[in-house]
Amino acid sequence: MGTTQLETAPEPKYWHLKTVISEALDSDFAVGEILPNERELAARFGVARATLRQALEQLELEGRLQRRRGVGTTVAPPRMGVDVSTTQHQWPGVGEDTAWQAVDGTRAIAPPAVSRLLDVEADEPVHVVRRLRLGHGQPVAAELLYVPASSVPALSAMDAPSGQARARGVLRELQRLALCGQDRSVELGSARADDAKELDRLPGAPVLVVTTRYLTEGGISAVSVATYRADTCRLTFGDSGDLQIAS
Amino acid sequence: MGTTQLETAPEPKYWHLKTVISEALDSDFAVGEILPNERELAARFGVARATLRQALEQLELEGRLQRRRGVGTTVAPPRMGVDVSTTQHQWPGVGEDTAWQAVDGTRAIAPPAVSRLLDVEADEPVHVVRRLRLGHGQPVAAELLYVPASSVPALSAMDAPSGQARARGVLRELQRLALCGQDRSVELGSARADDAKELDRLPGAPVLVVTTRYLTEGGISAVSVATYRADTCRLTFGDSGDLQIAS
Numbered sequence: 001m002g003t004t005q006l007e008t009a010p011e012p013k014y015w016h017l018k019t020v021i022s023e024a025l026d027s028d029f030a031v032g033e034i035l036p037n038e039r040e041l042a043a044r045f046g047v048a049r050a051t052l053r054q055a056l057e058q059l060e061l062e063g064r065l066q067r068r069r070g071v072g073t074t075v076a077p078p079r080m081g082v083d084v085s086t087t088q089h090q091w092p093g094v095g096e097d098t099a100w101q102a103v104d105g106t107r108a109i110a111p112p113a114v115s116r117l118l119d120v121e122a123d124e125p126v127h128v129v130r131r132l133r134l135g136h137g138q139p140v141a142a143e144l145l146y147v148p149a150s151s152v153p154a155l156s157a158m159d160a161p162s163g164q165a166r167a168r169g170v171l172r173e174l175q176r177l178a179l180c181g182q183d184r185s186v187e188l189g190s191a192r193a194d195d196a197k198e199l200d201r202l203p204g205a206p207v208l209v210v211t212t213r214y215l216t217e218g219g220i221s222a223v224s225v226a227t228y229r230a231d232t233c234r235l236t237f238g239d240s241g242d243l244q245i246a247s
Numbered sequence: 248m249g250t251t252q253l254e255t256a257p258e259p260k261y262w263h264l265k266t267v268i269s270e271a272l273d274s275d276f277a278v279g280e281i282l283p284n285e286r287e288l289a290a291r292f293g294v295a296r297a298t299l300r301q302a303l304e305q306l307e308l309e310g311r312l313q314r315r316r317g318v319g320t321t322v323a324p325p326r327m328g329v330d331v332s333t334t335q336h337q338w339p340g341v342g343e344d345t346a347w348q349a350v351d352g353t354r355a356i357a358p359p360a361v362s363r364l365l366d367v368e369a370d371e372p373v374h375v376v377r378r379l380r381l382g383h384g385q386p387v388a389a390e391l392l393y394v395p396a397s398s399v400p401a402l403s404a405m406d407a408p409s410g411q412a413r414a415r416g417v418l419r420e421l422q423r424l425a426l427c428g429q430d431r432s433v434e435l436g437s438a439r440a441d442d443a444k445e446l447d448r449l450p451g452a453p454v455l456v457v458t459t460r461y462l463t464e465g466g467i468s469a470v471s472v473a474t475y476r477a478d479t480c481r482l483t484f485g486d487s488g489d490l491q492i493a494s
Contacts, residue, residue: 012450015440058451061437079434085484183485186433187326188453188477190308193262203259204305206435206453230435237332237484238430 105167352414390473
């Protein structure tokens with residue numbers, strides 16, 4: 001990659017193999033094509049199965065390969081740019097935005113870290129809205145939106161049903177609050193079993209966890225913890241979402 | 248995490264173990280403490296080595312554990328929030344910002360994806376500045392900053408030396424360009440051997456790759472590809488960088 005230091009860094013055994021396979025993917029395989037099984041691949045490249053597996057794992061991390069249950073290992077399409085920098089004064093996925101689908105609404109105790117962010121007592125139940133974000137018709141993120149009762153006071157008065165209707169009720173009430181701003185963080189995580197299922201991944205798969213704080217005049221009115229597929233998504237920030245780069 | 252769907256999702260074997268270890272980390276271990284070896288841990292929790300290893304890998308992905316060469320597995324401190332959303336009109340790490348250290352400067356062919364972003368010919372060499380970003384005195388990111396000759400025309404006239412002095416020359420010239428904006432993307436990658444070395448990680452370790460396009464009146468004047476440690480960093484965006492959450 002145009003640096004002068006590669007000579008001095010020790011390259012692990014599978015590293016060269018990774019490059020060789022990567023080139024083979026470019027020249028001999030089409031996007032979506034199923035790779036031969038590990039035994040055949042190891043024979044083709046003249047390497048041990050363990051070395052092959054390491055190289056394949058790296059290529060999966062880098063988004064070049066996808067492992068799908070019941071299908072096998074396929075050549076991945078380029079990652080999809082997913083914009084996570086909504087306008088500062090707009091609630092994402094509320095109103096006409098059809099990319100977000102409300103799946104479920106409950107009342108539950110938030111995880112301790114979320115309770116702290118929301119500044120509610122650790123044992124105080126909050127509204128929890130579960131949403132799914134779609135990109136090009138595929139699920140790209142599973143989100144839990146935590147909303148303290150104090151943010152949506154009108155809701156407690158109504159006899160809120162559970163499930164999807166409840167989720168929509170919370171979102172409708174949220175929309176009435178004027179957003180002053182939002183901030184977010186991105187970090188590496190592993191998919192919980194429930195998120196993994198919705199995202200068609202195996203539990204424990206690496207994911208990008210985007211945590212957003214929504215600020216209104218009353219303080220932090222909601223916190224969203226969204227789990228994005230790390231294999232198919234590239235999160236984009238800023239005015240142009242067409243940033244297209246292979247790492 | 249307060250959802251109603253956990254019953255229906257299949258939990259892999261090591262999942263429960265992960266939770267048990269996570270609780271043990273909270274109660275029995277201090278940050279920085281070295282964990283007993285795998286054999287001892289497997290015996291303590293009454294599980295097979297393979298199951299234990301899977302649980303430890305998950306906890307490493309989630310930032311709870313760190314594996315360090317020559318040290319072993321230690322309890323990780325909370326991830327460090329690293330702000331990657333600089334003011335739209337300011338070059339990051341240029342001028343008085345001491346968080347970025349210029350390590351090296353060369354001229355080289357950029358990777359194809361970067362050449363496309365910069366809109367230069369695939370075989371046209373560009374200036375490549377290698378920088379290291381520090382957070383609390385620790386290396387948190389290794390960056391390659393690609394700058395076409397046309398962005399810094401004054402530089403080609405001078406007899407630019409190589410290495411650090413050259414890097415500083417490119418940065419000094421860049422600073423003269425007024426930035427109109429910048430956009431970035433975040434995606435999962437694996438550490439190249441040279442980056443891994445600078446970040447004190449093993450090659451292939453999961454990293455967060457932040458790609459930034461710098462826009463000036465003349466178009467895209469530079470592209471930065473920065474590799475952040477995924478184990479110790481939480482990337483923050485927005486006005487407040489104090490977002491503190493455990494995934």
